[in-house]
Amino acid sequence: MIDIQGLTKKYGSFTALDHLDLKIEEGVVFGFVGANGAGKSTTFSILSTLLAPTSGNAYVNGISVIENPVAVRRQLGYMPDFFGVYDQLKADEYLDFYAASYGLSAAERATIIPELLELVNLTDKRYSYVDLLSRGMKQRLCLARALIHDPKVLILDEPASGLDPRARTEMRDILKHLKSMGKTILISSHILPELAEMCDELGVLDNGKLIAQGNVAAIQAQLQADKELIVKVLGDLHKAVAFFEEDPYITSIEAFPEKETITFLYRGTKEQQIQMLKQALLADILIYSVNEEEKDLEDIFMSITKGAGES
Amino acid sequence: MNQKLNNPVLMKELKLRFRFFKSITGIMFYLGAMCIFVVGFLMITTQFTGSGYFRPNQSYYLFIMLSVLQMALVMFITPGLTAGAISSEREKQTLNMLLMTTQSSWQIILGKLMSSIAFLGLLLVAGLPIYSIVFLFGGVSPVQLITIFFFYFITMLAIGSIGIFFSTYTKRTITSVIATYGSMVFLGGFTAFFFYVGIIVDQTIMMGAGALSPLTYFWASINPGALVLSILSGDIAGELYDLAGIEVPLWIPYLIFYLAITVIALWLSVRKLRVNMKRG
Ligand SMILES: Nc1ncnc2c1ncn2[C@@H]1O[C@H](COP(=O)(O)OP(=O)(O)OP(=O)(O)O)[C@@H](O)[C@H]1O
Ligand SMILES: [Mg+2]
Numbered sequence: 001m002i003d004i005q006g007l008t009k010k011y012g013s014f015t016a017l018d019h020l021d022l023k024i025e026e027g028v029v030f031g032f033v034g035a036n037g038a039g040k041s042t043t044f045s046i047l048s049t050l051l052a053p054t055s056g057n058a059y060v061n062g063i064s065v066i067e068n069p070v071a072v073r074r075q076l077g078y079m080p081d082f083f084g085v086y087d088q089l090k091a092d093e094y095l096d097f098y099a100a101s102y103g104l105s106a107a108e109r110a111t112i113i114p115e116l117l118e119l120v121n122l123t124d125k126r127y128s129y130v131d132l133l134s135r136g137m138k139q140r141l142c143l144a145r146a147l148i149h150d151p152k153v154l155i156l157d158e159p160a161s162g163l164d165p166r167a168r169t170e171m172r173d174i175l176k177h178l179k180s181m182g183k184t185i186l187i188s189s190h191i192l193p194e195l196a197e198m199c200d201e202l203g204v205l206d207n208g209k210l211i212a213q214g215n216v217a218a219i220q221a222q223l224q225a226d227k228e229l230i231v232k233v234l235g236d237l238h239k240a241v242a243f244f245e246e247d248p249y250i251t252s253i254e255a256f257p258e259k260e261t262i263t264f265l266y267r268g269t270k271e272q273q274i275q276m277l278k279q280a281l282l283a284d285i286l287i288y289s290v291n292e293e294e295k296d297l298e299d300i301f302m303s304i305t306k307g308a309g310e311s
Numbered sequence: 312m313n314q315k316l317n318n319p320v321l322m323k324e325l326k327l328r329f330r331f332f333k334s335i336t337g338i339m340f341y342l343g344a345m346c347i348f349v350v351g352f353l354m355i356t357t358q359f360t361g362s363g364y365f366r367p368n369q370s371y372y373l374f375i376m377l378s379v380l381q382m383a384l385v386m387f388i389t390p391g392l393t394a395g396a397i398s399s400e401r402e403k404q405t406l407n408m409l410l411m412t413t414q415s416s417w418q419i420i421l422g423k424l425m426s427s428i429a430f431l432g433l434l435l436v437a438g439l440p441i442y443s444i445v446f447l448f449g450g451v452s453p454v455q456l457i458t459i460f461f462f463y464f465i466t467m468l469a470i471g472s473i474g475i476f477f478s479t480y481t482k483r484t485i486t487s488v489i490a491t492y493g494s495m496v497f498l499g500g501f502t503a504f505f506f507y508v509g510i511i512v513d514q515t516i517m518m519g520a521g522a523l524s525p526l527t528y529f530w531a532s533i534n535p536g537a538l539v540l541s542i543l544s545g546d547i548a549g550e551l552y553d554l555a556g557i558e559v560p561l562w563i564p565y566l567i568f569y570l571a572i573t574v575i576a577l578w579l580s581v582r583k584l585r586v587n588m589k590r591g
Contacts, residue, residue, distance in 0.1 A: 050407055052588045066588045070413065078411050084404035088327050100319035101412035145408065 001026040001153060001184040002047070006056035009042050009208075016042045018208040019056065024186070024201070026152075029179050031195030032188040034205035040188040041081055043205075044157050047186075048078040060153055074102075077146030079139075081157040081188075087131035091122060091141055094130045095148060102149035116144040120174060136167035143174065154178065154185045160194065172198050228293035229273075231262045234286040243285055247276055263293075319414065320422025321429075328430055341384065341434050345441050348380055349373065374445045375543045378459050381438065382466065382535045385431060386499050389467050390491035392427035393474030395484040397584065402484060416584045420479075420577055424471050431467050435460065451543070458542050462562065466535050469569040470495055472576035479580040499535055506530040506537070523554045532564040 002024040009017040017039045024030045034040050045051035047058055049069035057064055063071045086094060092113055099109040117123045120140035125133060130141060139159065146154060159175075160168045175198055178185060189195045195202060196216045204212040204219060212219050233240045237255050240262055244250050249268035256262070266273060280287055328334050352373050400406040409419065442456075473494045477487040509527030531537045531551060541548040541561040548561065 048407075048411055049588055050410060050586065052586050052590055069585075069588050073411055073413050076411070078408070080404070080407055082404055083408060086323070086327065086403070086405060088330055089323070093323075093326065097319055097323045098408070098412060100317070100322065101409065101414050103413055142408075149413070 003059040031199035031202040038205040039208040077151035085130040230291040232289040318422040324426030389470040393471045394488040394491040396423040398478040398484040469572045476576035502534040
């Protein structure tokens with residue numbers, strides 16, 4: 001449904017997007033993660049035909065954003081990260097304006113507007129002035145606006161930013177509903193765990209490059225190079241530390257005698273880990289417990305983007 | 312289909328414009344200015360002649376002055392209506408969502424222009440009763456009246472298009488407003504100044520032979536005030552044609568010049584409105 005090929009965007013000498021390649025299948029909810037300035041909004045703007053790429057191309061439903069932007073617009077619903085509303089318009093007039101702008105007839109508009117207001121849970125605000133709505137309501141109204149021409153693809157740039165936890169949950173429910181309608185959805189966020197919950201697939205963007213892609217587990221595997229092991233040992237900790245120091249896969253060893261605990265980072269495979277533990281027990285190191293420190297997605301994300309930023 | 316007539320931007324703009332008192336007070340202000348002018352004129356003339364009544368040739372002068380005044384008001388109000396057309400959408404962060412729609416760029420630009428013209432048209436129509444009081448005293452033909460209104464329309468189109476042009480090209484509304492008023496001052500004021508300088512220069516060079524260079528004539532022909540005078544007063548028009556030795560009535564170059572401005576300004580705006588995806 002979406003095919004990005006070697007997409008590059010330069011602002012002067014600064015490269016905001018660097019040969020981005022990405023394929024997203026129909027009906028997938030795809031999460032685009034990246035720190036501030038990673039290039040998420042830049043990618044979305046190009047897909048939405050609002051920004052011309054320096055090189056490369058992107059296809060929405062097989063249509064090139066460069067060759068035929070008008071046809072792409074028909075396929076796309078876009079919710080910008082920052083947007084305004086026309087004050088002095090009521091919610092239904094607001095939607096009516098955009099519906100007319102997409103060429104919907106008066107009859108079509110009359111049916112779709114109440115439906116969309118229902119979908120985003122704003123039916124009771126139908127006759128309220130849009131600039132008087134709360135942030136979360138505006139966000140939902142803007143989502144309804146993006147859906148007005150029944151687009152196949154939805155591009156949502158940080159749809160949950162500035163929302164309280166309750167409003168986030170509501171937004172998530174709406175997105176689930178949209179997914180069940182078969183829409184392909186692209187969502188960006190700089191909060192990885194939040195996206196992981198609602199996306200089928202994720203892409204991690206850093207300094208204009210895609211550094212990991214796949215489902216949550218795959219991302220974890222791609223990004224999580226070292227795991228942290230917590231080993232409890234009875235008896236002589238020094239002997240144990242000396243043993244672990246021999247292992248090439250082990251780094252950052254720390255001992256906590258009062259807790260009978262040693263922690264270290266381990267880089268080997270599962271099989272290598274089994275061998276390592278077996279050898280330790282054979283060498284009379286009295287290991288009675290091994291735990292793996294659960295790194296959450298946010299930690300991984302933080303470490304990976306920090307690392308890339310330094311290089 | 313009636314897609315052309317049913318312009319979403321136009322409908323929205325009209326809805327916004329006429330919903331609140333802002334517009335009504337604008338119209339009131341406009342009518343008030345005209346009333347004060349007419350009443351003031353009547354009071355001064357009747358007092359100064361001492362006769363206590365109003366003579367037809369005075370009504371004719373009043374008509375001319377009122378027409379020039381109305382032209383000035385049109386020129387003064389139009390920039391305020393169009394100079395923010397696109398830039399204010401950019402500032403309010405609604406522009407991208409508008410550009411994402413499947414409307415053509417022409418539709419968006421023309422919708423903006425037409426909504427401003429519609430409002431100005433309403434102003435002129437609202438002013439008609441005051442106008443017709445003067446008209447009733449005689450001295451002006453209906454053809455002259457229609458011609459004058461036609462040229463109000465042409466002038467609005469041109470200045471409105473200039474406003475839209477600047478609001479498309481500048482980032483901020485304030486810049487666009489200043490640039491548009493600048494153009495308006497040039498068309499209304501500088502052309503008159505150049506015209507007078509031209510007359511002096513021409514007469515010095517030609518030793519007072521009573522001839523005007525085509526350039527001097529050109530400055531007069533694009534001045535809205537001069538146009539109104541030439542339409543309403545055969546004397547002024549005749550004198551100018553004699554001086555310049557040019558047979559073409561003033562309104563022809565005026566019409567061509569202002570329509571050309573309109574077309575060029577709109578065309579450039581349409582080109583600039585959306586990014587060209589092929590040029591990175
Ligand atoms: N018009 C511009 N001129 C120059 N640089 C720009 C422009 N727009 C964006 N950039 C730069 O491009 C980079 C990518 O910006 P982008 O907005 O795509 O990031 P983002 O991933 O959306 O970040 P955020 O999480 O802050 O929204 C940033 O470093 C930004 O400074
Ligand atoms: Mg962004």
